[in-house]
Amino acid sequence: MGGLYGVLTLWTFQTYQAVISLRRNNALFYPHMNTAITLLIELLILFFVLALLVWAVSEIFAIYHAAPFVASGKQITEKMLDLGGVSNGKKILELGSGDGEVCIQAAERGASAIGIELNPVLVLFARFRARRRGVGKHCVFIRGNFWKQTFPADTDVVLFYLLPQILTKLWKKLERELRPGTIIISHAFKFPDREPEARDGKVLRYRL
Numbered sequence: 001m002g003g004l005y006g007v008l009t010l011w012t013f014q015t016y017q018a019v020i021s022l023r024r025n026n027a028l029f030y031p032h033m034n035t036a037i038t039l040l041i042e043l044l045i046l047f048f049v050l051a052l053l054v055w056a057v058s059e060i061f062a063i064y065h066a067a068p069f070v071a072s073g074k075q076i077t078e079k080m081l082d083l084g085g086v087s088n089g090k091k092i093l094e095l096g097s098g099d100g101e102v103c104i105q106a107a108e109r110g111a112s113a114i115g116i117e118l119n120p121v122l123v124l125f126a127r128f129r130a131r132r133r134g135v136g137k138h139c140v141f142i143r144g145n146f147w148k149q150t151f152p153a154d155t156d157v158v159l160f161y162l163l164p165q166i167l168t169k170l171w172k173k174l175e176r177e178l179r180p181g182t183i184i185i186s187h188a189f190k191f192p193d194r195e196p197e198a199r200d201g202k203v204l205r206y207r208l
Contacts, residue, residue, distance in 0.1 A: 072161055072187055077102050079203040084157040084185045086111050095146045095160040095170075100126025100139065102159055107135035114155075115139065116146040151177045161187035168192050175208055182208045 072080065080102065086092055088110030094102050097115025099122055106113045107130070117123050123143040130139040142149065151158070155178055162170070171191050174184060184206040190196065196204040 072102065074101075076187060076201075076203065077105055079200045080159050080185050080187060081106055081109065083198060083200050083203050083205045084159060084183050086157055090156045091152065091154055092157045092159060093151060093155045095158065096162060097126060097141060098122055100129050100141060103139045103141070104130050104133050104135055107138035108133065111138070113139045114152065115141045116144060116149055117141060118143070118145055147173070153177065153179060155182055157183045157185060159185040159187075162189065164189040164192075178208055180208050184208065 084092070086106050086109055090106075090109075090111040092103070092106045092111050092113050094106075094113065094115045097103055097117045098119075100115055103113035103115040103126070115126060117126065120143050123141045126139075126141045127136070130136045130141070151174070158174065158178070167186070167189060168191070171194070174182070186196075186204045186206070188202045190204060191206060194206060196206055198205040
């Protein structure tokens with residue numbers, strides 16, 4: 001489910017242990033202060049538990065519709081952007097944008113980026129990261145199922161890391177909604193019955 005899921009799970013468990021320890025050591029605080037602090041921590045734990053549940057449900061749903069979130073890594077992300085010719089003024093679309101790293105790096109190169117992601121927790125996280133990196137105005141993250149979205153017709157480059165069984169269906173949607181010449185970048189998986197025009201390791205480039 002990705003590194004962020006593991007961090008949240010570990011944080012929740014450790015915080016729960018801290019609450020138990022706090023309750024066992026009431027002498028460390030005045031009673032009213034102890035109650036307020038433990039209540040606040042319990043509310044935070046509840047928030048993160050709900051976030052984890054939303055995450056889990058979204059990831060299960062994603063497995064059947066596209067792919068679960070797996071970060072591509074810095075080297076692969078750079079290869080995808082390089083092979084796609086992503087540079088200043090380009091308009092890119094990422095399907096299954098996850099934590100937003102691909103879109104953020106594209107925006108740092110001067111591109112305008114749109115990411116479509118099913119998981120609402122990841123969408124919020126990606127928006128936060130984009131603002132923190134100073135490219136929030138150049139990245140748009142949409143919470144939704146990309147099968148139900150109409151892709152912007154002026155897109156220059158489409159990037160994704162999706163399961164191979166959906167690629168035939170995806171190619172038809174890309175051809176239907178995007179202009180000829182649009183660059184398609186796939187990490188790891190080939191389109192059936194189509195040869196890429198270029199590749200760099202596991203990164204493949206196609207063109208409509």
